Amino acid sequence: MTESAKPAPRWGMVVDLDRCTGCQACTTACQIENNVAPSSAETADKGRSIRWMDQLPYMEGEYPNVKMRLLPRPCMHCDHPPCIKVCPVGATTKGADGIVAQIYSRCIGCRYCTTACPYTVRYFNWYEPTWPDDLAQTLNPDVFVRPRGIVEKCTLCHHRLQNAKDKAAAERRDLAPGEYSPACADICPTQAIAFGDLDDPHGEVFSQSRSPRVFRLLEDLGTEPKVFYLREGE
Amino acid sequence: MSRRRTGSQGPVPSRATGVVLAALGALAACSADVQQPIGYNHDLHVNKLETPCETCHPGSKKGVVATLPSISVCSDCHGDPQGNSPEEAKVVEAVRANKEIGWVRLYELPRHVYFSHRRHVDVAQVACEKCHGPMAARTRPPPAALMTLTMNDCLECHTQRGASTDCDACHR
Numbered sequence: 001m002t003e004s005a006k007p008a009p010r011w012g013m014v015v016d017l018d019r020c021t022g023c024q025a026c027t028t029a030c031q032i033e034n035n036v037a038p039s040s041a042e043t044a045d046k047g048r049s050i051r052w053m054d055q056l057p058y059m060e061g062e063y064p065n066v067k068m069r070l071l072p073r074p075c076m077h078c079d080h081p082p083c084i085k086v087c088p089v090g091a092t093t094k095g096a097d098g099i100v101a102q103i104y105s106r107c108i109g110c111r112y113c114t115t116a117c118p119y120t121v122r123y124f125n126w127y128e129p130t131w132p133d134d135l136a137q138t139l140n141p142d143v144f145v146r147p148r149g150i151v152e153k154c155t156l157c158h159h160r161l162q163n164a165k166d167k168a169a170a171e172r173r174d175l176a177p178g179e180y181s182p183a184c185a186d187i188c189p190t191q192a193i194a195f196g197d198l199d200d201p202h203g204e205v206f207s208q209s210r211s212p213r214v215f216r217l218l219e220d221l222g223t224e225p226k227v228f229y230l231r232e233g234e
Numbered sequence: 235m236s237r238r239r240t241g242s243q244g245p246v247p248s249r250a251t252g253v254v255l256a257a258l259g260a261l262a263a264c265s266a267d268v269q270q271p272i273g274y275n276h277d278l279h280v281n282k283l284e285t286p287c288e289t290c291h292p293g294s295k296k297g298v299v300a301t302l303p304s305i306s307v308c309s310d311c312h313g314d315p316q317g318n319s320p321e322e323a324k325v326v327e328a329v330r331a332n333k334e335i336g337w338v339r340l341y342e343l344p345r346h347v348y349f350s351h352r353r354h355v356d357v358a359q360v361a362c363e364k365c366h367g368p369m370a371a372r373t374r375p376p377p378a379a380l381m382t383l384t385m386n387d388c389l390e391c392h393t394q395r396g397a398s399t400d401c402d403a404c405h406r
Contacts (some may be wrong), residue, residue: 101402
């Protein structure tokens, strides 16, 4: 149980938009992995659907040569997260490894954080989660089903990190690179989503996050998001 | 329209229930008056016969979940009677019928807590009694969990041992 003397990794993600085909497999994998209930048409109409990994549509080019693109958008796991500052009960925390966590049992559902997050990645559960018959049997036992009245968000599949750390500790070794990655990165058929320790100079995300093609969403806000994008076509 | 229902993780607690669960603790009895199907004698097995805990709870040292013993575990010793106890006779009968004994789980964690036995028992060498109380000394099954832990108990131990106190180290 004693923690290693090594500095904690800083988990982050790089999405290469040159490789992304907009297939939305990441969105689906995330929903299934994290027990995110599918929304009804009525719920979607009210803007109350929950999508931890959403797709932001944007136009590229000028008329008549325009194309519609999709930009995968998980929680940015900011180094300076605005959501933490507004939570009155300490239900949102940032751990040593930089993951912004939501502690469901503390959340009182005030929704300050959903308002404070400039990326709108936080979702309030307006309803009890429900699944069509067959899907209700396939919930992930490692992930808590969030009840009505609390806020939820992308956890970077933190339960996978807990499992990987546990396995590594039992084998008396440090966590190996690539041993932990979220479902969205694992499922991506074009390997557009790279995941790892942003501070590990031998890792893929270290070099990619320093690429000249890199940009981050709403960078000027100073939130220091740990999700990086590589722009296309250069 | 297809029928819809909540997930198979049991009833989804309301927000208020979640808060109460967190306040009540991480490890608690699921019921206050539990009747086990057989009057199992922990003292006889653990202290007198020196059976290690993981013989009957195979995950208690090398797994995430400790698990309750299946009938195949009992059948290793109780294919034939080892003594004259009427309680043992019930075990022998179940073994011969290859019928599971419906042990009732006493210690239950809230679903939003991640706890790994191997991390605590095998890696950190935490004694079973630290969380489960003096179960090994029981000659009859207790009607309730012998200890009720709160999150403060977890934090106290984590702080003393220098283990992570990040919320998401245990919450999920």
